[in-house]
Amino acid sequence: MEYKSRKFQRYKKVWEEAHGPVPQGQHLHHKDLNPGNDSLENLQLLSPKEHAQLHQRLNPKTAMPKECLDEARTWHQSEEGISWHRKHYHDFCKESLHQRIEKVCEVCGESFQGLWQSKYCSNKCKARARRASGIDDVKRICVSCGEFFTVDKYRTTRTCSRKCAGAASSITKRSKP
Structure with missing residues (x-):
């Protein structure tokens, strides 16, 4: 040693x-x-x-053999495996997993009662955090000027600015009979 x-x-x-x-x-x-x-x-x-x-x-010697993994999967899906997990859930996890504790919202800073993994006090704050993270951002080409711009993928925005939106709107209005 x-x-x-x-x-x-x-x-x-x-x-x-x-x-x-x-x-x-x-x-x-x-x-x-x-x-x-x-x-x-x-x-x-x-x-x-x-x-x-x-x-x-x-190191294949330390890796779990495929046969063991298959047998483990079968056991965990069996009645015995399911009842074992259910018993351990009730004995060790149920109270601590569902216990509400005092938390502080990561977006607005307000106190709230939440589960151990909760980060936000409301769906509004959760959506605000998701938008701020940019996880749903995509690049699109402006229909008016042809430049690239970034926008949330769930928005229907087709232009990069209000100026281009006005230009696109007037073109659309003129083309209608």
Whole structure:
């Protein structure tokens, strides 16, 4: 165990001399999977999740065999599996999952009673946050001037500005009999 501890310090020192301390919650990974190769080019910074997934994919011995996964899926869908999950839900999760607690809305800052994962006090604030994030934004071409503009994909806007909207409106009115 002492050897592993000293070894960890060796490649950690190599990284720290070049990049500074390893950020908390990050792992150093040997790209060539050789723990004896502590060269800087061979070290890579990964999140714990990425590091575990990478080693799982690279080492078939630690990967779950397909037969086990199939059997687990079958058991979880069986009456026994469903009743086991139902019992554990009632014994351990039900109260804590549905308990309302005092929260503060991330958009307007108001206090509200919500579930543990709640972020917003209302659908209005949730929609405002979604619009602000730009997750639904798309690029369109203005029908009047031909320039690209960004708009929420659920809006029917066809022009980039009020000026272009006025021009498009007058063209549409003139073309109608």
